[in-house]
Amino acid sequence: MISKDKSTQLLQLNVHKSNSHSVTQIRSDITSLAKTSGVKTYVTGADVLNQDFSDATQAGVQKTEVIAAIFIFLVLWLVFRSPVTPLFSLLTVAVSVITSISVVANLVDRFNFPFSNFTEVFIVIVLFGIGTDYNILLYNEFRERLANGKDRYTATKEAIKIGGRTVLYSGLSVLIGMSVLGFANFSLYKSAVGIAVGVVVLLAVLLTLNPFFMAICGPHMFWPVKKFQGEGDSKLWHGMAKHAMIRPVLTLIVTGLIFVPLALTSHGTLDYDNLVEIGDNVPAKQGFKIVQQHFSKGTAEPTTIYIQSDHKLDNEKSLLLIDRLTKQLQASDGVKTVASVTQPGGKAIKKLYVRNQMSSVTSGLAQAQQGVNKVNKGLKSANSQLSSQNVSGAVSDANKLANGAQQVSAGTSQLQSALSQVSTGMNTLNSQVSSASGGKQAAQLAQLETALPQLNAAIQELNSQIQNSSTNTSGIKSSLTNIGAKATDIGSQIGTVQSEMKSLPQIDAATVAQAFAQSGAPLSAKQQGVLAGVLKQQSAAQSKLQSTLTSALTSIGGDATAIGASTKSVGSQLESLQSSTGQLQTAVATLAQKSGVALPGAATALSAASSQSAQLASATGQLSGAMFSINGKMPTLVSGASQVAAGNQTMAEKLAAMSKQLTALRKGLTSATGGLTQVSSGVGTANSYLKGLQKSAAAETFYIPTKQLHGSDFKPALDTYVSPNKKLTKLTVVLDDDPSSAAAMARLPKLEKVVNGTLKGTSLGKAKVAFGGNTSQTNDINAMASSDFTRTVIIMLAGIFVALMVVTHSLVQPIVIEGILLVAYSGALTIVHWLVDPVLGTNMLTWNTPFFTFVMLVSLGVDYSIFLMRKYREYLHEPGATSDKMLQGPQLLGRWSSPLGSS
Numbered sequence: 001m002i003s004k005d006k007s008t009q010l011l012q013l014n015v016h017k018s019n020s021h022s023v024t025q026i027r028s029d030i031t032s033l034a035k036t037s038g039v040k041t042y043v044t045g046a047d048v049l050n051q052d053f054s055d056a057t058q059a060g061v062q063k064t065e066v067i068a069a070i071f072i073f074l075v076l077w078l079v080f081r082s083p084v085t086p087l088f089s090l091l092t093v094a095v096s097v098i099t100s101i102s103v104v105a106n107l108v109d110r111f112n113f114p115f116s117n118f119t120e121v122f123i124v125i126v127l128f129g130i131g132t133d134y135n136i137l138l139y140n141e142f143r144e145r146l147a148n149g150k151d152r153y154t155a156t157k158e159a160i161k162i163g164g165r166t167v168l169y170s171g172l173s174v175l176i177g178m179s180v181l182g183f184a185n186f187s188l189y190k191s192a193v194g195i196a197v198g199v200v201v202l203l204a205v206l207l208t209l210n211p212f213f214m215a216i217c218g219p220h221m222f223w224p225v226k227k228f229q230g231e232g233d234s235k236l237w238h239g240m241a242k243h244a245m246i247r248p249v250l251t252l253i254v255t256g257l258i259f260v261p262l263a264l265t266s267h268g269t270l271d272y273d274n275l276v277e278i279g280d281n282v283p284a285k286q287g288f289k290i291v292q293q294h295f296s297k298g299t300a301e302p303t304t305i306y307i308q309s310d311h312k313l314d315n316e317k318s319l320l321l322i323d324r325l326t327k328q329l330q331a332s333d334g335v336k337t338v339a340s341v342t343q344p345g346g347k348a349i350k351k352l353y354v355r356n357q358m359s360s361v362t363s364g365l366a367q368a369q370q371g372v373n374k375v376n377k378g379l380k381s382a383n384s385q386l387s388s389q390n391v392s393g394a395v396s397d398a399n400k401l402a403n404g405a406q407q408v409s410a411g412t413s414q415l416q417s418a419l420s421q422v423s424t425g426m427n428t429l430n431s432q433v434s435s436a437s438g439g440k441q442a443a444q445l446a447q448l449e450t451a452l453p454q455l456n457a458a459i460q461e462l463n464s465q466i467q468n469s470s471t472n473t474s475g476i477k478s479s480l481t482n483i484g485a486k487a488t489d490i491g492s493q494i495g496t497v498q499s500e501m502k503s504l505p506q507i508d509a510a511t512v513a514q515a516f517a518q519s520g521a522p523l524s525a526k527q528q529g530v531l532a533g534v535l536k537q538q539s540a541a542q543s544k545l546q547s548t549l550t551s552a553l554t555s556i557g558g559d560a561t562a563i564g565a566s567t568k569s570v571g572s573q574l575e576s577l578q579s580s581t582g583q584l585q586t587a588v589a590t591l592a593q594k595s596g597v598a599l600p601g602a603a604t605a606l607s608a609a610s611s612q613s614a615q616l617a618s619a620t621g622q623l624s625g626a627m628f629s630i631n632g633k634m635p636t637l638v639s640g641a642s643q644v645a646a647g648n649q650t651m652a653e654k655l656a657a658m659s660k661q662l663t664a665l666r667k668g669l670t671s672a673t674g675g676l677t678q679v680s681s682g683v684g685t686a687n688s689y690l691k692g693l694q695k696s697a698a699a700e701t702f703y704i705p706t707k708q709l710h711g712s713d714f715k716p717a718l719d720t721y722v723s724p725n726k727k728l729t730k731l732t733v734v735l736d737d738d739p740s741s742a743a744a745m746a747r748l749p750k751l752e753k754v755v756n757g758t759l760k761g762t763s764l765g766k767a768k769v770a771f772g773g774n775t776s777q778t779n780d781i782n783a784m785a786s787s788d789f790t791r792t793v794i795i796m797l798a799g800i801f802v803a804l805m806v807v808t809h810s811l812v813q814p815i816v817i818e819g820i821l822l823v824a825y826s827g828a829l830t831i832v833h834w835l836v837d838p839v840l841g842t843n844m845l846t847w848n849t850p851f852f853t854f855v856m857l858v859s860l861g862v863d864y865s866i867f868l869m870r871k872y873r874e875y876l877h878e879p880g881a882t883s884d885k886m887l888q889g890p891q892l893l894g895r896w897s898s899p900l901g902s903s
Contacts, residue, residue: 003294010295014720023051031283042287046301046774049275052284057117061124065097068128076132082222085139088213093131096205097124100198107197114182116191118848123198125852126859130174131202133863134167135210142214143222152218160211168203170866173803174859175199180799186788188781188848192855262827270785271844272778273740296336298735298744301774305329305731305755308768312726313341314718316704317763322729323348323702325758329733332754334747339732341721342702346734352704380673735775745779785847793854797822800862808869821861825854 001010015026027043034041069090076086100123107113141163145155178196181189213221244251278285291300313319323342330338337346708714722729733751737744748771759765771779797818804814829850837843 001295001299005294008290008294010291010299023047027051027284042283042290044284044287044291044300048284049278049288049301049774052278052282053275054117056278056282057121061120064121065124065128068124069094072128072132076136079136080139080143080222081225084223085221088210088217088221089132089135089139092135092205092209092213093128093202095209096131096198096202097127099205100127100194100201103201104194104197114187114190114193116188118188119191119194122192122195122852122855125856126174126178126195127198127202129856130171130199130859130863131206133860133867134171134202134206137167137867138163138206138210139221146219153215155218156211156214159214160207164207166867167206169807170863171199171203173800173807173862173866175203176803177796177800177858177862178855180795181792183795184788184792186784186792188785189788189792189851192851195855195859259823259827262830263823264826265830269742269844270782270847270849271740271842272745272782272847273738275740276842276846292738296734296736297738297741298336298775301739303733303735303739303748303751303771303773303775305733305751306728306768306770306772307730307755307759307764308728308770309764310727310766311763313722313729314709314726316706316709319704319709320702321759321762321764322731325755326731328754328758329731329751332747332751334736334743335751336734336736338734339721341717341729342704344717344720348702352708353702730772733773739774740778744775745782748776748779781847785851789851792851796854796858800858804862804865807866813869817862817865821858821865824861825857828857829853 001012002008003010013030015021015030027048030043031041034043073086073090076089077083080086101120104113104115104119104123108115138159141159142155145158146152150158175196178193178199181196182193184190184192219226275285275288280286288300307313307322309318311318313322319342322340326338326340326343327348329335339346342352343349704714718726721731735744735747737747752769752771755769759767759769801814801818804817805811808814829845832849832853833845836845
């Protein structure tokens, strides 16, 4: 990401943390790799800042230890007027602190003991406070005994007996109060139970090492002081205690007027931003501030929403719900960007939405409509060409040809019979001419002369019919050639129709609904019903068309095959007929030629027969030979004429059958063109509907095809935002507000409502939803700290109350002590809130300040209360007025309790 002013670039990395790859090591590696000459680079983020906060806390603990040690040393030096005494106190407390931290660390490692970043802080502060207080009490008791002239061993024994008992009672009260913190719900409060471990160690160390140092060093513990005057009196505390005893009611009223209003005053808003604990010179904090300046305030620490389902999420249905949730979150107030598995860059990927995908669908439907129109046009052209062919005329001509051929065959048979008779007659005539004589021959010759012209005319007529038959055969052959060409064209058109029909899409309601589903816009039942109504006519027409075309094309294919076979058969028979006709033509032509020569010659000879018998005999011999030749050719002529008649009859039958088949084909093509017209209209209607849908809000629906879902392009998004088992996904939400601000925390409940409301009633309705990130963590801390603080206070006060009852043997005193402590705590917190702005320059206290304050005030307050009660009891059996005994405790306590109060 690049900022609007183009000066800053943000690169987000997802890294894997492990024992061998700590945040510190990862940050160091990234920092060294990110160094670029001339460019300032920073490594920041929630984990890095938390690590810096932890480091700052540890550094603060070390600084606190040093400062506390120095301050306590100076205070104790002033109290005891000795530089040696503070060393003994610091040594014993330091040993207690170090040992306590080590013990707690081992408990955490072996028994999952409660621990937090503040556990060590708790131990250091509390042990240094009460430990120093306990030491002052013991050292004062020891010094008092030395001042009374007792030896160091006796003084040690009595000091431990009197002061040690007070320390033990006080320590046990604090121990009980801190131990019950283990029942707290908030981990931070629960981690304070480590103080109880520290108190146990502290008591053990103080009540063992201090007697050792007292017995060994004796008066040298207070070097260079050599004369001990005993305990001094505190005039301030003596005066305050005296006036309180004289005017108890007035003192109570004045104290109430001062502290009760302070206790009831609001402590102001708490600051949950851990960045305030990190120095401004820390690179991670500097980088965080730069990100806030150039991007939104929440960019560096986004909120992460985790959704865990009981089924895998790498499917179109689940991703659709995740994308819908992403959009709902993006539309929420205070949200800058939302990144998820469907929008890994925080912006929608256009090609994964129905609007973009619908363009391909509508384009495909338009192409399908064009294809249907093209097929329809081809069918209409084929139908037109079939209609223009005069097949019925060709059938009529073939029938005429068949009838003529049959007549020729019959005439030829008759001619053969006549020629046989003529040949017989010619033989008889030749015999008679050769032997004839007288009038009887003349009469026969006269009859023959009359018959010969008639015979010649019949032969010439036969020749003419044979020639006409040849001409008709040529015309039939031409028609057959034309029919074959048209049949070939019809076959080509049928092939085109079949090819186009194969490419036609199956446009029905289910197909379109599936297309919508694949485009990321699954149709509801109502929408599918509307779409089914729109496509009903188209589906019916297409089904009818497919059925009609299938039947018609199958029939046409069979008919075309039959026509082709018939055409070949007719062509073969026609060729045979042509061959026979040629022989017949040759024979008849020869007959006509010879009859044209012989018969006229015979007539001439007959006319002169009476005078020239020899010539007549010669002519009749020639005529007889010609008739024999003609008679020999006649069987071939008869056979050829029969073949021509049979072939023409077969051709006529085939053409008649083909005419019926072509008529059925034209009807099928007409039905097909009508069906395709309906299909084209239906496709156009569906395309118009889809284009309207493309412009609607429904087109903003996420859809990812299965192939793309499991493809390499989408794999990085799945790897980044979905767990390896595919059952957990995350959404990264960047808020406009500072992640640690109250405004950012106030938005989380609203975002949670958006998530639950969006997923409710879906397949992810029962999925587990969790919020992560700095804002969520801060909000949880706020909720836990607020809700569990009162509970923890009650638990702690209850434990201390029991301890105080045991120590004081009273029911009223624990109530008074804890009441005073509560008023003191609340009033002190108000005063601190007033001072934090002029002293620290901020108007808010950190969120852990109330708990720290309560723990410290309760620990010290219980100590002081027990010290006061025990001191009063110590002087109770001595002679003197009770009021004087009551004043001794406060004035002594005021003298040596100031150091701890100051520290």
